[in-house]
Amino acid sequence: MATSLKNLSSHTGKNITDISGKKFGVVVAEWNSEVTESLYAGALDTLLKHGAKRENIIKKLVPGSFELSLGAQWMAQHEEIDAVIVLGCVIQGDTRHFDFICDAVAYGITEVSLKYNKPAIFGVLTTNNQQQALDRAGGKHGNKGDEAAITAIKMLGF
């Protein structure tokens, strides 16, 4: 089921309607860029739709998903950044590369979030093939970039 702001108050105990003063750092992996740029488009659209100002959404590219953790740290260490979103797409191959990258980024993003006491949202698709990824990046299963943005907004209202 797609995430929405409808249940915000039941998750957080308060309604967040004004994110116009909040600053978002969005880190996007260049690997599988057709997918990750669609995730970014979804996240951007959702943040703007909910009232974020365009100038308060800062996008940075990193080469691959493995680099998302450091990119997130570089964003989070800036005091004015309220929430970080990382967007990536890791596609299963014939080797164990997939597992190492997925584990590393999940761990890294958690660390950044706890170290800087800020939401760091995991918007990384981990799929068996490119079609599964495209289906979740504006295709038949929605856009996980939207969901990552909604999650960031929800966490800011906690």
Ligand code: DLZ
């Ligand atoms: C090397 C690699 C491979 C095989 N697959 C992906 C992938 O599916 N998605 C992704 O975001 N990045 C991939 N990478 C690149 C790594 O994330 C990383 O950039 C390199 O290992 C250099 O640290």
